Amino acid sequence: MPPARSGLTKYIQPLPVPGAGIVVATPSGINQYAFTQREIARQLHPNLPPTPFWAYDDGSGLGGQAGSFGMAVVAQSNTALNISYTSNLPEFYPNWIPVDTRLTPLGDQVRMMTHLHGGFVNADSDGNPAITPLGFGPGDTQSVDYSNEQPATLLWFHDHALGATRLNVFAGLAAAYLLRDQYDTGTEPNPIGIPGGAYEIPLVIQDRQFSRDGKFFYPTSDIEGVTWIGEYFGDVMLVNGKVWPYLNVEPRMYRFRILNGCNARILNLDLSGLDFWQIGAEGGMWDIPVLTRRLVLAPAERADVLVDFSRFAGARLAMINHRPPSPVSNPAPQLPQVMQFRVGRTVTQPGPTVIPSSLPGRAANLGSPVNTRYITLNEIDPEEVEWFLNLSALHFEDPITETPTVGTIEDWVYINMTGDTHPMHVHLVQFQVVGRTPFDVEAYEAAYGGPNGVPGGIDPTPFATGPMQPPDPTERGFKDTVKANPGQFTTIRAQYDLPTGVSAPQTYVHHCHIVEHEDNDMMRAFTVVP
């Protein structure tokens, strides 16, 4: 049984940051890294026994990792990296990780596959269950080339094993991948007048449950014969791998790189009402900052924000997670507290004092598509043994139906037939959010629905109940994950380019990033064709 979360006093331990609790990965050679996945244990709260979890070890032994999230690669835009991942994990899942052998290709064997989320890579390097459905076992090495032919941004790498992504990520296999370029140098001062150095801090937010013995707890299904659950929600919040931490800040401007690393929880973050000046998202920096007071982030979405503490010397400010606003819908129980910011009275290094009026990034503004594809999001037999989710009434293994021609622009329309928001993630590309259109879900289903839901390929426009709504101001730039809300169809636009030297065909996947949904069967392959 999980312990009472009330036993875990909030805001009594510092947030791990790069160089102090988060390891900045050391290369194994020129433009090379060699990671092993292995089990380590750390005390994630003073009132908990050490928690065993899985981590990416850069060869350092991870003495510098304080919490359950603790690795960051810093890469340069347009400098390719070769990275190897060697599994040093057990052959079978330990008892704190409840595998559902109906969903995995090799039963309760631990299989690894690392995916660079948001990376512009060749298919063999993608960490892609369409290419390597069996993944990698103990002693196996996955070797990948990351082109880094993309703008500066925060990517992340995490496990993506078929049918076990939710478990391997829950177990700890996620890390930051920070891309830099000549403008976004990460230092202070820099050419664009934004905070850097110790004033740029990643915030990776993940909810978890704990057992009394300190182990992470993952519930199993009440349905006989089923282990998989529809969504994993924690009752404890971790930031950078520590339970409810605090961060000492100076009364000046900071840059936070926020990642929703939860399995299934959509966050709606508020920092005591302070302004967030968002300067970028998954696909990198924008052309201008956008003011917002709430950050609504689904799993895998990122926000690059500036926050000015200069008028709050001496204050203690809480980051609070609210229910996401309609039409975003997520069945997570409330978990309001995230972390605390303790604003000091002294500035040791004066930084930028004004929000820049322009930035060296880009708004997403692609040309006209040559093709539009209609992809339905279905949930079948919930609470039954046969319960699964799917895209376009197809299973993952069914023949590929999405085949964009290399270099062309396509619109993909995600048509949500369910009651919840699904964060849809497309590998390879960064896309533009074109808009969301309300529609009559029941009428569309009555017209076209079958035993596995509504098939793909059917334009829902005749069932629209209003005009397309433009994207949110915080969706101004390129993204790799988009909220597909209930009652709407969501249109995204992408150009299906490949990295230099990579020729079509190349096969990738797109899927819901509620990783429980992805594992049970809300994922499809697509092929970029010549």
Ligand SMILES: [Cu+2]
């Ligand atoms: Cu989903």
